[in-house]
Amino acid sequence: MNFKAAALLGSTSLASLLLAVPANAQDSGSDRPAPVQKEDSIDSVPVSDIVVTGYRAALGSAQDAKRRSDAILDAIVSEDIGKLPDNNAAEAISRVVGVQVLRYNDEAGVVLVRGLPDVNTTFNSREFFTADDRVLHLQDFPAGVAAGFEVFKSGTSDLIEPGLAGLINLRSRRPLDVTDTEIAGEVRGSYNDQSKAFDPSGNLLLTKRWDTPIGEIGALVNFSYVRTTYRNADRYADSAIISPQGFGVDDPSDDMTVTTPGVGNFRFPANAGNFYETGVRHRPAVNGTIQWRPNADLEIYAEGLWQAYRGRVMRDGFNVNFERRSIDGVPPTLSNVVLVEGEPLKAASFTKTGGYVPEFFRATQNDQTDTYQAALGFKWKTGRATLSGDFAYTNSKYEANEDSLDAQLATAPTIDVAWDVKGSAIFDLVDFDRNDAANYVWRGYFQRRFVTKGDGVQGRLDLDLETDVGWLPRIQVGIRASDRTALSQNNNRYAYTAGLGLPLASLPTGELQLIKDGFRNDPQPFQNWLMPTRGAIRDNVEALRQLSYAAVQDLTLLFPNDNGIREAVTEFANEEIPFDPLGGFTAKEASYAVYGQGKYAFSLGSVEADGTFGVRVVNTDGRYSGFSRVNNADGTSQIVPQVSRQNYLDVLPSIQTRFRLTPEFQIRLAYNQTRTRPGFGQLNPSLNITRNSPGPDGSPPQYAAFGSGGNPDLKPLTSKNYDATLEYYFSKNGSATVAVFYRDLRGFISNYTRDVIDPDYGRIQINRPENAGKGEIKGAEASFQTFFDFLPGYLSGFGVQANVTYLDGTNALPTVLGEGARQVRITGLSKWAYNLTGFYEKGPVAARLSYNHRSDFINSYNRNSNEEQYAGEITRGISRLDFSASYEAIKGITIVGNVSNILGKPFNNYRYYNETQYFPRDLRIEGRYFSLGVRFKM
Incomplete structure (x- = not known):
């Protein structure tokens, strides 16, 4: 699935982009303060006079996250992913220096950082996993959820323990990062030249913020x-x-x-x-x-x-x-x-x-x-x-x-x-x-x-x-x-x-x-x-089960000493598969x-x-x-x-x-x-x-x-x-x-x-x-x-x-x-x-x-x-x-x-x-x- 640049389309101020990529890239869950800024930081530039869009915005935001991070990392922001011809999160991350992926059945699956699969994954800086695995299956991660990715190649002590290869953090969008009501999305159709099939995809982002007597409130649904x-x-x-x-x-x-x-x-x-x-x-x-x-x-x-x-x-x-x-x-x-x-x-x-x-x-x-x-x-x-x-x-x-x-x-x-x-x-x-x-x-x-x-x-x-x-x-x-x-x-x-x-x-x-x-x-x-x-x-699952049961019963007469056939008779006797x-x-x-x-x-x-x-x-x-x-x-x-x-x-x-x-x-x-x-x-x-x-x-x-x-x-x-x-x-x-x-x-x-x-x-x-x-x-x-x-x-x-x-x-x-x-x-x-x-x-x-x-x-x-x-x-x-x-x-x-x-x-x-x-x-x-x-x- 392709990553959508739903929230960053059109003209976007540099200030809003920097909100999308925290000054401290480790602070992706909005639960830690930003680092002390130096005088030559990009934050010292008057943001009200600068407008950037498209690829420039995406590359600049990702570059700034890399530049100011405490750790050694590479980053991708949503605008960047949205304009890559990729099917899923794993595909997009493969563009990062030092990252490779293993593909199967037309999509990327296992992500390797510097050649190794031992990568921890987090979502908004918290542990996230699929089924009984320790990590998230990135090919399953929906494009529209992602605001950006950080690939940490060296770990700091405040991070959840990285694997040998590092840590990949996926950030979602936050409603207070947007200045007003926003409705954005994408509708797309795809064609595969081997399956000869047409497939739909799409995402819809709705976000709203309010200034109320009890403070600022923001809501987002995607x-x-x-x-x-x-x-x-x-x-x-x-x-x-x-x-x-x-x-x-x-x-x-x-x-x-x-x-x-x-x-x-x-x-x-x-x-x-x-x-x-x-x-x-x-x-x-x-x-x-x-x-x-x-x-x-x-x-x-x-x-x-x-x-x-x-x-x-x-x-x-x-x-x-x-x-x-x-x-x-x-x-x-x-x-x-x-x-x-x-x-x-x-x-x-x-x-x-x-x-x-x-x-x-x-x-x-x-x-x-x-x-x-x-x-x-x-x-x-x-x-x-x-x-x-x-x-x-x-x-x-x-x-x-x-x-x-x-x-x-x-x-x-x-x-x-x-x-x-x-x-x-x-x-x-x-x-x-x-x-x-x-x-x-x-x-x-x-x-x-x-x-x-x-x-x-x-x-x-x-x-x-x-x-x-x-x-x-x-x-x-x-x-x-x-x-x-x-x-x-x-x-x-x-x-x-x-x-x-x-x-x-x-x-x-x-x-x-x-x-x-x-x-x-x-x-x-x-x-x-x-x-x-x-x-x-x-x-015809049940009919095949009954036919199989009858067949293995007949086979016990032909092969009376075959333990495997005798076990099959027991296993196929009932509709439910035995534990x-x-x-x-x-x-x-x-x-x-x-x-x-x-x-x-x-x-x-x-x-x-x-x-x-x-x-x-x-x-x-x-x-x-x-x-x-x-x-x-x-x-x-x-x-x-x-x-x-x-x-x-x-x-x-x-x-x-x-x-x-x-x-x-x-x-x-x-x-x-x-x-x-x-x-x-x-x-x-x-x-x-x-x-x-x-x-x-x-x-x-x-x-x-x-x-x-x-x-x-x-x-x-x-x-x-x-x-x-x-x-x-x-x-x-x-x-x-x-x-x-x-x-x-x-x-x-x-x-x-x-x-x-x-x-x-x-x-x-x-x-x-x-x-x-x-x-x-x-x-x-x-x-x-x-x-x-x-x-x-x-x-x-x-x-x-x-x-x-x-x-x-x-x-x-x-x-x-x-x-x-x-x-x-x-x-x-x-x-x-x-x-x-x-x-x-x-x-x-x-x-x-x-x-x-x-x-x-x-x-x-x-x-x-x-x-x-x-x-x-x-x-x-x-x-x-x-x-x-x-x-x-x-x-x-x-x-x-x-x-x-x-x-x-x-x-x-x-x-x-x-x-x-x-x-x-x-x-x-x-x-x-x-x-x-x-x-x-x-």
Whole structure:
């Protein structure tokens, strides 16, 4: 969804813009006093004689927030966001220097600051989260709510604890920032070139202030709605690697046949396939604020927010299995084998006959999120002291309801496959009639009911005291307490029905239809197959449940010793899915913080210096519970309750210093320590352990068991952070800055598959979150922005904004038995990221062209079971180009148009199966968006 400049359209005074961006950018909740201003502050300029609008206003306000902040930060204000061609808050923040985003299904999701996802999020300087997460899902945040964003890259002691990567604060509009009644908004329509759908969006802002006998009163209400329809296509090759003569498979004696003469053993992915996801997202939101100022020294406010998500999703997958085993035990035959030139152990293409039949599915899902926050606060100044407080309750819940039909082909067709064509595998089913319903067999039915939720209360009190000490003009102290709960529960059941050979067309879901793909001029030969429609599946859920129940009952007669089939009979006997103790966890966590901070100022000759020093002390007390399951080799299992506790104290010092060399030049130096808590799901103590049987000769297996789950022994990610910046402000909207930074960290959390020695099970291979070892991040940033006001005539309307970030980060992998820790690139971190934006703004016309790029990054590391090493998955560099333009047709009415993802570059990653060799993994194609709308202000 695009950010709307609802409250800042048309001519806007500099004074009102500075109200929208507090002088102290940390004071975004209007609950703390502004810092002491210096004589060269922009506040010393007579604001009544200055009027700025549009991009200049936005860039100038954001620049001023950066310039005067106690911390190192970058900011975006609403006018700036409103004129970016972006779909959501995460998209807009990706324009900030040092910020990258991970995109999926045509929208940005995870936000990375300086390459790291460990970012805390606040709303008006208070904690805000989605469901059971610790952070807000920024893609869900409604555009119309935001007045601005602050990305803190170094923390001060009065901030809620930043993550390793920093803190992102979202500010809402306040009614007393507006001088009179205001009605503003936007209506827009968008078109996606892959989904071929038109979607509406809009927001409406109503604000009013009154001067009454009891003081100033302001009220604001904002409505926002965005709908997006998407269709993405992905062709993939599996991450598992096999070979004809047993490399990487369980039973090397069951070899497949290779008829091509002259080729030896070689490697290829175990699977290839297509994956399509189609969906419609609805995001309504309402927020409101009431402010009351009885006098100049007291302000009381109340605010509330409801933001929601409604999704209707359909996922289609078609998978071809190239492993040598098959249902009837007959291995496949490979012919026409071509090896990669210069890599004789790597297949380029071949033909497969026999073996496994291809399998496919259609999953339908309805899901939704509702997040509420209500807050009360005050700010009271008496003499030298300013006391402020903020108290809030947050509740967020996410639910998903999924029903999926599985199918397979009746026989195994001949398949031609090539493993690397324009970024991933392509395949074709030779002589297969995709329109013949007799070729499709029902394979199974899956149902899932998932809910995750969280709530929390929080409160804070802050005292700001002016002193008579020349070098220490202010002292700040405060306390904060919060109490969080989180819950997740995933109940599901599956009926595997392939053994009955029932035709897919015999199900109570009507006539089969060819699915729609999402490719755009792609070389994939096989793209479509028959399935029931989404509506036919969801309208016949109970009939499919009853049919599945009857099917698994019949299968118990054919396979009386199959424990899975017997369990399915029990699970499908009733309409409601049985509760699964292994499918959830609960968490309860309280934190208590106290801080003390001093603001200091002194002179070194002609150089003025100021800054802050302080410490924040935080105690965290948590209780996390779930269930573990142990599956024995004889088919029996045990359910074991699990409870873990953590209690730890963090002492987090910080110091920031700014040297004002001239009115234009300043240098900042900063040091602080951070602790990033593990996610509640990561701390889930539940494990699923499956024991292995001894070999036929009684020999012990390589692994006594395999396991997966959470990790209650995770520790917070700790970091010591060093920052330095050189900043040059040569005009009200022109600046050049350079920053260098270093992070000394330990305990970076990611999922790993590795070997451990368990006291109960022996040597097991387990996949779960782990703390990596010691690591470091070194980096540099540079940014520049200006308008070319010195040029003559229409040329003075041009402007430019550019930034670049370099990152070099490594950490030690979790140790492997018998090996030392290895230093590797940190996952998700790109070495290079840059943004280049060109502006034009003159008279009624404004336009912006934005280019964004991030270089390749590591997705994950995995340990190969048959090779004593780690391998991983890497994503290639990603580029994006967006355009927006507007024309003020009449005063207060502006026509706007955007084009997003002009280049249409695909997402592309590669799976390494040893240190140097890889196969393509995924090629994902996303849509382009075109939008046209009208902004208005009255």
